[in-house]
Amino acid sequence: MGLILEEEEKEMLMGPANFSVVEENCIYRSGFPQPSNFPFLHSLNLRSIIYLCPEPYPEENLEFLRINNIKLFQFGIDGTKEPAAIPRNAITEALKVLIDVRNHPVLIHCKRGKHRTGCLVGCLRKLQNWCLSSVVEEYKHFAGSKWRETDLRYLETYDVSCIKHCLESIIYRYYGSRMRRLLYGEENLQKPQMTYVLYGS
Numbered sequence: 001m002g003l004i005l006e007e008e009e010k011e012m013l014m015g016p017a018n019f020s021v022v023e024e025n026c027i028y029r030s031g032f033p034q035p036s037n038f039p040f041l042h043s044l045n046l047r048s049i050i051y052l053c054p055e056p057y058p059e060e061n062l063e064f065l066r067i068n069n070i071k072l073f074q075f076g077i078d079g080t081k082e083p084a085a086i087p088r089n090a091i092t093e094a095l096k097v098l099i100d101v102r103n104h105p106v107l108i109h110c111k112r113g114k115h116r117t118g119c120l121v122g123c124l125r126k127l128q129n130w131c132l133s134s135v136v137e138e139y140k141h142f143a144g145s146k147w148r149e150t151d152l153r154y155l156e157t158y159d160v161s162c163i164k165h166c167l168e169s170i171i172y173r174y175y176g177s178r179m180r181r182l183l184y185g186e187e188n189l190q191k192p193q194m195t196y197v198l199y200g201s
Contacts, residue, residue: 013039013040013043014036014037014039014040015030015037015040016030016031016032016033016034016037016040016041016109016113017030017031017032017112017113018030018031018112018113018114018117018142019031019040019113020142022108022121022124025105026101026104026105026106027098027104027105027106027108027124028044028046028105028106028107028108029107029108029109029113029117029121029142030107030108030109030113030117031109031110031111031112031113031114031117032053032109032110032111032112032113033061033107033109035060035061035064038064041064041068041107042068044105044107045105046068046070046105046106046107047070047071047102047103047104047105047106048070048071048072048073048097048103048104048105048106048107049065049070049071049072049073049106049107049108049109050073050075050094050097050098050106050107050108050109050120051072051073051074051075051109051110052075052077052094052108052109052110052116052117052120053074053076053077053110053111053116054076054077054078057072057074071103073094073097073103075090075091075093075094076090077090077091077110077116086116086119086151086154088158091119091120091123091158092162092163094108094120095120095123095124095127095163096163098120098124099124099127099163108120108121113142114142114143114144114146114147115143115146115148115151117142118138118139118142118143118151119139119151119154119155121138121139122135122136122138122139122151122155122158123155123158123160125138126155126158126160127160127163127164132155132156135155136152136155139151139152139155
């Protein structure tokens with residue numbers, strides 16, 4: 001009986017608009033979370049949120065993050081239709097946060113979870129060696145009838161080679177630090193400091 005009630009409670013949790021799983025148990029995407037979505041977000045055990053808008057995060061949302069010890073990484077990308085609206089260095093820096101497993105589970109969101117979020121997820125898919133047609137198909141699925149030709153050109157031309165070196169560096173740092181702990185002991189090493197990332201467009 002208790003198990004049935006628990007399952008019913010889970011079904012009653014309301015996720016943010018346009019919510020979906022990008023990678024099972026580690027990467028999620030959505031539109032802007034409302035307070036009514038907080039119980040659902042809590043169930044994901046998030047460590048981080050990647051926020052892709054320039055507007056300040058609402059105080060109510062910040063309080064939720066503080067209570068649940070969730071890090072906020074903000075990249076202030078304007079939500080316009082102009083081709084230059086999504087700076088490549090902003091997406092590159094967001095990708096660095098996204099591929100760092102220390103930030104997982106992580107939620108990516110903008111206002112509606114369509115264009116800016118779709119571009120970041122699309123660039124991740126290119127890093128994962130998805131073919132361009134599959135990248136475009138996923139982007140259009142979430143953008144719906146509001147998909148943008150400028151976003152498709154951005155996804156087509158984004159070069160992931162700049163990220164691959166970063167990925168190798170993260171792997172080296174992660175496994176290298178583990179090896180040093182084995183050799184020299186935990187007490188002799190300083191723990192890495194995680195910092196908030198704020199990108200102004």
